[in-house]
Amino acid sequence: MSSLQECLNARKTRKKLTRNRMLKLKYIYLFACIIFLGGCKLKENLPQNKPVAIPSKFSAKTDTTTTQLAGMQDFFADPALMALIDTALKNNFDLQIAMQNIELARAGVRFTQGIDMPDLSAAASMGARKFGNYTIDGVGNYDTQFSNNLDNKQKLPSPVIPDFFIGLQSSWEVDLWGKLKSKKKAAAARFIASEHGRNLVVTSMVSEIADAYFQLLILDNELKILEDNIKLQQSALEIVKALKQAGEANQLGVELMSAQLLSSQSLKVEAKQKIVENENKINFLLGRFPQSINRRTVAWENIVPPKLSTGIPSALLQNRPDIKQAEFDLIAADADIYSAKAAFYPSLNLNGSMGLQAFRAAVLFNPGSFAYSVAGGLFAPLLNRRQLIADLMAEEAEQKMAYTNYKRTIVNSFTEVYNYLNLIENTNEIHELKSKEVDVLKNSITTSIELFKFGSATYLEVVTAQKNALQAQMELINLTKSQYGAVIGLYRALGGGWRSEI
Structure with a gap:
């Protein structure tokens, strides 16, 4: 029984290491792509002005x-x-x-x-959301209320869910x-x-x-x-x-x-x-x-x-x-x-935020409310090319x-x-x-x-x-x-x- 448990634990450890290694590789690939694109240069091809x-x-x-x-x-x-x-x-x-x-x-x-250069701004926001009863979020939030793993502070308010945020937000268009x-x-x-x-x-x-x-x-x-x-x-x-x-x-x-x-x-x-x-x-x-x-x-x-x-x-x-x-x-x-x-x-845009976020104001300044997000993407014009032309x-x-x-x-x-x-x-x-x-x-x-x-x-x-x-x-x-x-x-x-x- 103990050997079986050790085997399962070893498998979990290998999966975790593999997952971490893949995650690191993804970040390395992403960083390499950014460096590669950042080194690209558009051929000038400007009108030849005769002296x-x-x-x-x-x-x-x-x-x-x-x-x-x-x-x-x-x-x-x-x-x-x-x-x-x-x-x-x-x-x-x-x-x-x-x-x-x-x-x-x-x-x-x-x-x-x-x-x-990246844009950095301080933000303090408050909002509220209500999901429909027949949506994925609505059903999932309702089902979460019956979980035994949540304490009273972690249970979602119903039916309207507030959202409080205090922190920093940043956006950056990389000049490719x-x-x-x-x-x-x-x-x-x-x-x-x-x-x-x-x-x-x-x-x-x-x-x-x-x-x-x-x-x-x-x-x-x-x-x-x-x-x-x-x-x-x-x-x-x-x-x-x-x-x-x-x-x-x-x-x-x-x-x-x-x-x-x-x-x-x-x-x-x-x-x-x-x-x-x-x-x-x-x-x-x-x-x-x-x-x-x-x-x-x-x-x-x-x-x-x-x-x-x-x-x-x-x-x-x-x-x-x-x-x-x-x-x-x-x-x-x-x-x-x-x-x-x-x-x-295409333009490369990176967005991120870091701060305190919670759906209850009482726990907003709790260390567990610390959150961050990072997102990036390449955006190429398709339908607005006439305006660019x-x-x-x-x-x-x-x-x-x-x-x-x-x-x-x-x-x-x-x-x-x-x-x-x-x-x-x-x-x-x-x-x-x-x-x-x-x-x-x-x-x-x-x-x-x-x-x-x-x-x-x-x-x-x-x-x-x-x-x-x-x-x-x-x-x-x-x-x-x-x-x-x-x-x-x-x-x-x-x-x-x-x-x-x-």
């Missing part, structure tokens, strides 16, 4: 020895202007919006930081194909793109403020030139009136001189209005209400646009914020395509648009620099010729007045000389504005104005 080839130089006359673009302080060299830019960097409305776009992108990065990693990459690329978008706003803002500021300096001189011409015209008008009283001139000469004077006075009022508009343009860029702009007084002969070396075209790829923004937008689009393709493959098509279209935008930005940047270089060269040549014309016409005013005094010239010739001189001076002023606008535009086109912030 954008740009010329080695902008033109035959450009300087290709300079490798670094001048900073704002060195390029503008005007304390009053730098103070305005400093205020704009703190208060500009567009810049504030750009900063919030960065925060939005930062939130996206923060969201994806732990996307490939790199889908989640690609989402992290896309979020990081968009964050960097938003930072370059902010730099683009800074570059545009700095160039607008500088252009409006130098326009003010030129307008101040334009106002002075008009005032000087008005004094000359008033003097000429007095001479004509005196000659009329002496019988050597007529009313027509007085009227022509008066009309010329009124025209100059109206130009003076127009110049004052332009000054107000430029001041308020700067005030808006600085994020404040209209007020006078503090600026230095510069003599007309000292208003000379700053010099700027262009360097080589490849430097645009590092200096231009819009190119860098388009580049990282393209990187994000590539990562999105990879994520969309990985969505077609649509998502992939959309991402591929987004990627193509991003690549086209990247190429367009590079070509546009080169074209902008090329146009500004030609504009600077042509306006400098025209400015030199127009300056000589202004000098000649200024002398003609003095000559016509002297000849008019001695009767060797008519009042019409005096009016014509004054009119031509003033018109040439105004054209010279507009050329100077174009010169400054071209140089500042070239500085912006080269990507200047955002690296050396105050």
